[in-house]
Amino acid sequence: MQRTLSIQLSILIAGLMLSWTVAADVAVPYSSSAYAEGVGTKGVVLISANWSRKWKCGRFENAQLKGLSFDKAGSQKEGNDAKADIVLEDSSLFSAPPRFVNYAYIVEAGEYLLSAFSVKAAQSSSNVGYFNAARNDLIKDGKSKAGSFTVSAGEIVYVGHFFLDCAQDPMPWRYYPSDKGDFNQFLSGIKKEFDALDIEKVKFRLFDTTTMGSPFTLQ
Template sequence: MYVAALCTLLVSQFIIVGTARANAGELTEAAYRAEGSAKGVVLLDVDLGRYGRCGGNETAQLRRIAFNRMPVTDIKADLPADAEIIGALLPTAAPRGLRNYAFLLSPGEYAMTRISIRVSQSASQMGHLELGPEQLAPNGLAKAGSFRVSAGEIAYIGNFKVDCAPPMTLWRYYTEGKANFAEHLSQYRQSFPFLKLDDVQYRLFETKTIGTPYELK
């Protein structure tokens, strides 16, 4: 029911492809050394690759996800994101597969406030399925879900990619099992060698719409 409702919103928001912007809030070594004790680090993986025959479309590709600190009171289409990942402008520029991301954020709870999936029905019919803060955070509620992070901690919130099984939607996956998660952390160490990853909190993005609960065992 929840996935179907989300997909209905996505279909209703089909618009023309927009322009590219840089990611917001991404972690840098300089920022971490300056503010790592006052802010928290959020780890996640995202797949921005293009997939064929996806959810009744010729192709589909996650183009953008964004998060804002709650409460989200200024609901508007151009709401600046606290953490945002934007895919390549050209559909073929982003390889398939999950990629490590890290964000340095002020302590608090963050709602997902934007989802954009680029789709094509044919070579001449392309656009985006869009959800913004008006749909994802109405009345200050985290409709798609949220995560939280505290000062000085590092939290892993999951893996995000398009689920092509009809009805197509964004889905929050996760790395399952302690051994697999230890291997996943080794990948983060390679991507962000300046991070201290000895005490990472496994705290998945909480959602009733685009993922299922899981506890690391």
């Protein structure tokens, strides 16, 4: 009886170990080795974010984008606690410098929905709050109220520069290079940061939204 129980436990533990081994992240930060391994079967998404304070933002003294999260469509994450597939966060210990930070993620092909964001807003140094939206606020019937982007296997897709809009209360906003010259300059910087990427293959396909940006096609 004891031997049978030990064997059963061994099989169960082995099965659990196997399940942990074969599980793979939907999206991983770019590395040249992961890129080489995923060429043809996965895509790459390029995204930029500005974490610096924007002064005189709406009715606030300043505001600051603190985080953006994306879920792959169909992942069926429930509630607000499950970690998103792509998470961008302000990692600066002090005030972030006034510039865009570039990110590259190797991702499974599919559609990615904005599932959370966080904006810090200050009326004074002693009066600070947040505008937050989570998965339960943004995702409904498998679609994001805020927007999404798509990437196919073998593609490298640029989806936008994210910062703040201050027309009313501060909110995330998707910006972009407005002409090919600016876009090529952006890609030159990307090549310096992520040297194995073939920037000639990068497609300009903005985060699709009606609430956080305007439609634009690069001519």
